Amino acid sequence: MSFTNQKNFAHTPTEPRRWALRGDLLDFTAAPGWGDTTAAAVRFDRDHWLLIEDGRIVGRQAQAPDASWARKDHAGQLVLPGFIDTHVHCPQLEVIASYGTELLDWLERYTFPSECAFADPARSRAGAELFLDALLASGTTSAVVFATVHKTSAEALFQGAMTRGMRLITGKVLMDRHAPDGLRDDVTQAERDCVDLIQRFHGQARLSYAVTVRFAPTSTPEQLAMAGALCRSDASLYMQTHVAENRAEVEWVARLFPEARSYLDVYERVGLVHERAVLAHGIWLDDADKRLIAERGAQVAHCPSSNLFLGSGLFDWSGAGFNVSLASDVGGGTSLSLPRNMGDAYKIQALRGQRLTAWTALHAATRGAAEALQLGDEIGGLSVGQAADLCVWDWAQGPVAQARDAAARELHERVFAWMTLADERNLAACYVAGRQRV
Incomplete structure (x- = not known):
């Protein structure tokens, strides 16, 4: 069933109908090429806001929304599609x-x-x-x-x-x-x-x-x-x-x-x-x-x-x-934990003489999977009209990961280190159709 044919998801009584989430937003606009570590297929908006209404994403912007929007501030944390x-x-x-x-x-x-x-x-x-x-x-x-x-x-x-x-x-x-x-x-x-x-x-x-x-x-x-x-x-x-x-x-x-x-x-x-x-x-x-x-x-x-x-x-x-x-x-x-499975996927490709990028791994767990399931209009991204299924992650947990994160020189290096070192302990919040579940 297409998401566009479904009714809006109702909000819980304890959560606002309209709210905005702040964080480092990362998703994909296309499938990344094998071995390509550039960000051509990656949409990364540092310190941006997602606007969510009735369980759907209705906006994505750099400026803070007006006072009519309730806010959840996850500045400095990574926001990915569920x-x-x-x-x-x-x-x-x-x-x-x-x-x-x-x-x-x-x-x-x-x-x-x-x-x-x-x-x-x-x-x-x-x-x-x-x-x-x-x-x-x-x-x-x-x-x-x-x-x-x-x-x-x-x-x-x-x-x-x-x-x-x-x-x-x-x-x-x-x-x-x-x-x-x-x-x-x-x-x-x-x-x-x-x-x-x-x-x-x-x-x-x-x-x-x-x-x-x-x-x-x-x-x-x-x-x-x-x-x-x-x-x-x-x-x-x-x-x-x-x-x-x-x-x-x-x-x-x-x-x-x-x-x-x-x-x-x-x-x-x-x-x-x-x-x-x-x-x-x-x-x-x-x-x-x-x-x-x-x-x-x-x-x-x-x-x-x-x-x-x-x-x-x-x-x-x-x-x-x-x-x-x-x-x-x-x-x-x-x-x-799919980040842990991404790390294992990298090791498998390394044994085959190949190198799996963080972009290919992340795409396969988000937009790529959604499109293969014919659900790309509903899940797998952070675009207007999609369900507000999203997760907030700490970029690093613990002194070793934090030191590695601080040393990262560009986006793929940082995300790859996160992919390799992260697990469920990095999860700060999980939202399903706009409702906080974790």
């Missing part, structure tokens, strides 16, 4: 930092047992509350989220996000094979659950439904076909899944689907690769896969922390040729 995490698992907070396995063993040993508990509606509600608050405390105001196979887990996420005014994309996970008891559905019931959730939540407030295929091995061909049919029935639906994360996983898919040209082709054959598809990881894609993703307008959610932690591989960002957004992939990832 981050967009394009791949993260709500039920996996309790298995974050689990020791010693690669992807497939990790799922069996840690992830699946944790997700079984979300059959309980009370557990789903508690998990969603914890998860959504943790996102906000990390500076993430919008997310594409995996629930569990249980319908109640998606309901809890939708309801929690609505209460907080967040932009959230999620859906009930589809898994009808190669999963333990309590985590399998069947094609007929899964379709009924998806249709009900779509009718109740898709397009309501700031919510969207994602047809959610766990990954190809845990869905039968019949279930994959059903998922594709759902996508074809409504072009506004998203689709999220995993692809080509781990070599053993890729080999398993090849054995399960010998008729397919590649792992990605399993999804392409049933209509799951389209402009609203969010494909997590994409490390082991071949050139034909990369071309297909670009042609379809889909995106890959790059999960650097998870890829390093699980030993999955080194994503080829510079050679991708398609939309790349940034994601935490908690609990495989080790932090919900």
Whole structure:
């Protein structure tokens, strides 16, 4: 749903309807070029004001507003659009930092047992509350989220996000094979659950439904076909899944689907690769896969922390040729903080002989992700008409970071040091649709 077709977001009784925020404003007017450290695509307004009314940005100016505007003064602090995490698992907070396995063993040993508990509606509600608050405390105001196979887990996420005014994309996970008891559905019931959730939540407030295929091995061909049919029935639906994360996983898919040209082709054959598809990881894609993703307008959610932690591989960002957004992939990832994931993304590219700029990393977590999700008019920037989803950050926390910040000679150097050294402790305030949440 386009933001421009939505009603204004109501303000809370304790907050003014019209208010202005002062700080160092940074967002993007275009996609930065790979390796370009100049500020051509960067809009940086030091010591400026954002004017916010009814949850939207209505102005951006150097001079202080008149006395009719309430003011929040964050002078000397960095103001960014709220981050967009394009791949993260709500039920996996309790298995974050689990020791010693690669992807497939990790799922069996840690992830699946944790997700079984979300059959309980009370557990789903508690998990969603914890998860959504943790996102906000990390500076993430919008997310594409995996629930569990249980319908109640998606309901809890939708309801929690609505209460907080967040932009959230999620859906009930589809898994009808190669999963333990309590985590399998069947094609007929899964379709009924998806249709009900779509009718109740898709397009309501700031919510969207994602047809959610766990990954190809845990869905039968019949279930994959059903998922594709759902996508074809409504072009506004998203689709999220995993692809080509781990070599053993890729080999398993090849054995399960010998008729397919590649792992990605399993999804392409049933209509799951389209402009609203969010494909997590994409490390082991071949050139034909990369071309297909670009042609379809889909995106890959790059999960650097998870890829390093699980030993999955080194994503080829510079050679991708398609939309790349940034994601935490908690609990495989080790932090919900997207600045920490940006730092890990830099290290991955360094190991590949490339250098990731702060501009490319930040763009992938803000404007780039928003545009790939077709939500660029609503989120991802600090422009007039966009939702006032924004976060205020300390440029530096602690004596080492403060000394480094003081020594920075130009803007990219300063932002890169912030990206490398910052985490959720640098977050000073988080606003969602103009309401302060942190």
